[in-house]
Amino acid sequence: EAGVVQSPRYKIIEKKQPVAFWCNPISGHNTLYWYLQNLGQGPELLIRYENEEAVDDSQLPKDRFSAERLKGVDSTLKIQPAELGDSAVYLCASSWNTEAFFGQGTRLTVV
Amino acid sequence: GQNIDQPTEMTATEGAIVQINCTYQTSGFNGLFWYQQHAGEAPTFLSYNVLDGLEEKGRFSSFLSRSKGYSYLLLKELQMKDSASYLCAVRDSGSARQLTFGSGTQLTVLP
Numbered sequence: 626e627a628g629v630v631q632s633p634r635y636k637i638i639e640k641k642q643p644v645a646f647w648c649n650p651i652s653g654h655n656t657l658y659w660y661l662q663n664l665g666q667g668p669e670l671l672i673r674y675e676n677e678e679a680v681d682d683s684q685l686p687k688d689r690f691s692a693e694r695l696k697g698v699d700s701t702l703k704i705q706p707a708e709l710g711d712s713a714v715y716l717c718a719s720s721w722n723t724e725a726f727f728g729q730g731t732r733l734t735v736v
Numbered sequence: 737g738q739n740i741d742q743p744t745e746m747t748a749t750e751g752a753i754v755q756i757n758c759t760y761q762t763s764g765f766n767g768l769f770w771y772q773q774h775a776g777e778a779p780t781f782l783s784y785n786v787l788d789g790l791e792e793k794g795r796f797s798s799f800l801s802r803s804k805g806y807s808y809l810l811l812k813e814l815q816m817k818d819s820a821s822y823l824c825a826v827r828d829s830g831s832a833r834q835l836t837f838g839s840g841t842q843l844t845v846l847p
Contacts, residue, residue: 629778658835667740667823667837668779681834716778724769725835727778 627651629728631717637734643705646731650698650719657694658725659702660716668716674700707735738762740838742824747844748814756809756822756841764829770798770809771823773840779823783809811843819845 630649638644650657655676660668671690673681676697685692689708694700704711712735718725739761748754760768767786771779785791785800785807797810811818821840828834 656833660837665840665842667825667839670834670836673834723767723784724781726781729778 629717629719629726631715631728631731633731634729635732635734637736638707640709640735641706643703644707644733645704646702646715646717646733648700648702648717648728650700650717651721651726654719654721654726655697656720656725657700658716658718658720659692659700660718662714662716662730671702671715704733707733709735711735738826738828738834738836740824740826740836742822742838742841744839745842745844747846749846750814750816752814753810753812754814754843756811756824756843758807758809758824758838760805760807760824760826760838762805762826762828762836765802765826766829766833767827768798768800768807769825769827769835770796770807771825771837773821773823775820782822814845816845816847819843 632647657674659671662668672685672692674694677694692702714730714732716730718727742758769784770782772782773779783798790799795812800807821842823840824838
């Protein structure tokens, strides 16, 4: 069975440009997470979905970040406009009941 | 909210035993997870504790004391490939189910 799939793996953009990340969770997993991870730190939650509903987006910087999960399956995370401080790894994870399974992440570099 | 503490770095010798501690403070508790993360890779699930006691899984064991807000991950017969970051994560109780991570413990296994 395929795991959590994220794309792209790497992205380099100039500041003030928009960027989007895509995540395909494990089939049947109703919970989907987007995390941000800086070097040497643990993942920090940005948003969590239960099916298509965003149930926890308190940590999402809503002035520039947005996310959607249409039909309760795939999800996209967008940043517009990107800032230098947004450089990090963006991880998507999904779960059904207990443990969360992570994708390989998208490493974003804003220059 | 939740507060999770774990040591930043640890060093051990190949073949030895190492214990990585994690303390947490949470308004609600519904399980504690340990993940392993190699550099540049996604976190992978190691163990889950929701009741007090020890869970053993091969060379890895995890212990939980809910009354003390304390857990540890025990790694036996250390191998070079065990060099990685070990992340402690706590899940909220009730409908929140938020999964919050500590900053991770970077373990270096020396020959």
